[in-house]
Amino acid sequence: GLALLPLFAFGAYAVTTQRGFQPGLLEIAGFLFVAAMLEELVYRGVLFQTLESAWGTVPALWLQSLVFGVAHLENVFALNGSGWDMAATVLSVTLLGAMWTLLFVLTRNLWICGLNHFAWNFTILCSGVPLSGIEDWRAQAPIETAYRAPDWLTGGLFGPENSAVTLVLVGLAVGGLLQWAAKHARLR
Numbered sequence: 001g002l003a004l005l006p007l008f009a010f011g012a013y014a015v016t017t018q019r020g021f022q023p024g025l026l027e028i029a030g031f032l033f034v035a036a037m038l039e040e041l042v043y044r045g046v047l048f049q050t051l052e053s054a055w056g057t058v059p060a061l062w063l064q065s066l067v068f069g070v071a072h073l074e075n076v077f078a079l080n081g082s083g084w085d086m087a088a089t090v091l092s093v094t095l096l097g098a099m100w101t102l103l104f105v106l107t108r109n110l111w112i113c114g115l116n117h118f119a120w121n122f123t124i125l126c127s128g129v130p131l132s133g134i135e136d137w138r139a140q141a142p143i144e145t146a147y148r149a150p151d152w153l154t155g156g157l158f159g160p161e162n163s164a165v166t167l168v169l170v171g172l173a174v175g176g177l178l179q180w181a182a183k184h185a186r187l188r
Helices: 004-009 025-055 057-071 073-078 085-107 110-126 164-183
Strands: 013-018 143-147
Touching: 004 013, 004 164, 013 110, 025 085, 025 164, 057 073, 073 085, 085 164, 110 143
Parallel strands: none
Antiparallel strands: 013 143
8 A cells, every 4th residue: 555655646546437346346355365375375384484494584585585476477478568577577576575474484474474465465456456467357446547657657567566666665664574583583
């Protein structure tokens, strides 16, 4: 939400239609919840913890996050995205993976990570913009949104996750969480 607010406030995204609650939204929310929990189980619950026990927290954090980022390239390939779309996707989703991994490092609770991941995805969906490049669900969003700015600001095909605003905010969050984890001796 913090990344979306300035994009709406400064006109990069414009609300074109207000639809209100759509009946299919709850079904999509259920799917997003299950998908977020499964991704957290696989990436933070299994892959990260396996790598962390072998190599330590920081190398495991970045390797697992990079794998998470590269796995999301499938969405860009499906859209015939450009080289910029691919690079921005790997960077943004790697940073998001690092953020959720650090949340796990601080709490050691996959439910907290999964709920945060779900809230991230559901907020994007409800804002009427593409979610990780997925356009299919936009018709169920309470609002319809159009881009009014260049791709580097709006996120282009992939949506707000590839926006420069999101990259900066998530990068700052990762830096802050990493410092907090180090300060509280959570890094192994």
